[in-house]
Every structure is written in structure tokens, then in C-alpha cells.
Amino acid sequence: MQLVVARIGRAHGIKGEVTVEVRTDEPELRLGPGAVLATEPAATGPLTIETGRVHSGRLLLRFEGVRDRSAAEALRNTLLIAEVDPDELPEEEDEFYDHQLIDLDVVLADGTEIGRITEISHLPSQDLFIVERPDGSEVMIPFVEEIVTEIDLEEQRAVITPPPGLIDESEAVIASSRDEETGDEETGDAASEDVASGGAGETPKGDA
Numbered sequence: 555m556q557l558v559v560a561r562i563g564r565a566h567g568i569k570g571e572v573t574v575e576v577r578t579d580e581p582e583l584r585l586g587p588g589a590v591l592a593t594e595p596a597a598t599g600p601l602t603i604e605t606g607r608v609h610s611g612r613l614l615l616r617f618e619g620v621r622d623r624s625a626a627e628a629l630r631n632t633l634l635i636a637e638v639d640p641d642e643l644p645e646e647e648d649e650f651y652d653h654q655l656i657d658l659d660v661v662l663a664d665g666t667e668i669g670r671i672t673e674i675s676h677l678p679s680q681d682l683f684i685v686e687r688p689d690g691s692e693v694m695i696p697f698v699e700e701i702v703t704e705i706d707l708e709e710q711r712a713v714i715t716p717p718p719g720l721i722d723e724s725e726a727v728i729a730s731s732r733d734e735e736t737g738d739e740e741t742g743d744a745a746s747e748d749v750a751s752g753g754a755g756e757t758p759k760g761d762a
Contacts, residue, residue, distance in 0.1 A: 555653060556592065559584040560634040565626035566614050572626045574613045574634075577676045579649055581613060584636045594633040601634065650705060659711040660685050660695065663703070668721060669693065671712065683712070693721060 559581075563573035578584045587606060593599030602618040620626055638651065652674045660668040660683065673684035675694070683695040683702070695701060695714060704713040 555638050556635045557638050557651065557653060558594075558633050559591070559636045560613075562615075562629045562632045562634065564630060565623045566609070568623045569616070570620040570622055570626045571614045571616045572620075572629055574615050576613055578636075585613065585615065585634070589636070592635040592637070594635060598629060598632045601629075601632075650707075654707060655683070655705070655712070657710070658705070658707075661711055661713055663713055663715055668714065695720070 557578070559576070559578040561575040561577065563575055565571070566573055574585070576585070585603060585606060587603050589603045591599060591601050591603070593601060603615055604618045605616045607614050617629070620629065638653075655671055655674055658671045660671060662668065667688065669685040669687040671683050672686045672692075674697075675682040675684055681697040683697055685693050685695055687693060695716070701716055701720070702712055702714050706713070
């Protein structure tokens with residue numbers, strides 16, 4: 555099975571290095587020196603990685619036969635594709651390959667259907683599920699444990715507990731209105747009481 559593991563960005567320096575947008579959780583395995591990768595467009599490859607290093611938080615690669623900035627710039631926007639055994643599993647128990655997650659049904663804890671995962675977007679800060687809803691619209695679900703509570707590959711589903719407004723924007727509006735009404739009512743003696751008690755009425759904030 556072929557999986558996109560990176561996209562080549564702009565050239566870096568004058569010796570043929572390129573920046574890379576990583577699309578795999580295992581860059582050391584997929585994008586290490588010696589790795590031979592197919593490409594899209596196919597005519598650009600295959601490309602063999604000669605060296606790799608991290609600079610200012612970005613992965614830089616140099617490919618065999620690419621020796622100057624012009625040759626590196628010609629590779630811009632090329633997708634790098636690795637051949638992966640479909641039965642291969644990630645090293646960590648709570649990690650998944652994209653092909654394992656694509657087409658999973660997304661449901662709430664009570665079984666309510668939300669949609670189907672059609673794409674995984676790998677951003678620098680987090681991964682996102684692109685979910686197609688039954689009406690054809692799309693919603694983005696952050697792939698974090700606070701929201702995606704279960705991945706069941708046997709049942710082919712992902713269970714989520716979304717915060718208000720993530721799935722239904724009207725819920726966010728209702729929650730906001732309720733907060734404003736509550737804030738209007740909490741005046742006078744109540745505010746003074748909080749001050750007198752040293753702010754004991756505040757809710758501690760954890761690491762969100």
C-alpha cells in the first residue's frame with residue numbers, strides 16, 4: 555500500500571536541500587537517509603534521500619542527484635510516497651496510520667451518527683479528521699484524546715465527545731447566550747461575597 559508521507563516545500567540554501575511538510579508520525583522511519591520514495595507527479599521520482607536534518611523546527615532533506623538550488627526548487631510541491639505493508643502497525647498502541655482511519659464512521663457516545671472520515675490533515679499543532687456528514691457538508695474534528703475517546707478498528711468507528719459548537723454551531727450560540735444571561739444576573743451582593751471570600755468562588759483552570 556502506498557501512503558503519502560511528505561510534501562516537498564521550498565528550496566533551502568544553495569546546495570540542493572528542501573524543506574519538507576511531514577505527513578507521517580514516523581519521519582525517522584519513512585524519511586531517513588537511504589529511503590527510496592515514489593512521487594506525485596510520478597515523472598519526478600523515484601527519489602532517494604541522501605541526508606536529513608532539522609533546522610528551526612523544519613525537516614530539511616537532500617536527495618541523491620539534487621545538487622543546487624534550481625534542482626531543489628524544481629521539486630517544490632512534489633508528494634513523497636512510501637510503500638507500506640497494509641498489515642503493518644505503528645509502534646505505539648495509541649497511534650494509527652492514515653489508511654486505518656480513512657472511512658471510519660464517526661459517532662457520538664450514544665451512537666448518533668456524525669459522518670465518515672474522508673481525510674486526515676496533518677498540521678504542525680495537531681492532526682484533524684475531515685469528516686463528511688450525511689448531508690454532504692464537512693466538519694473538522696481535532697484528533698486529541700479529549701475529543702476522540704475511542705478508535706475501534708474492528709467496528710470501524712471513531713467515538714467522539716465534541717465540545718459545544720464543534721459539530722453544531724447553534725449549540726455554541728446557545729451556550730454563549732446562556733453565559734451572558736448568567737453573567738448579568740451575578741451582580742451586587744454575589745460579587746461582593748466572592749471578594750470577601752478571597753475569590754473562593756472561582757473555578758480552577760486545568761491544562762486545556
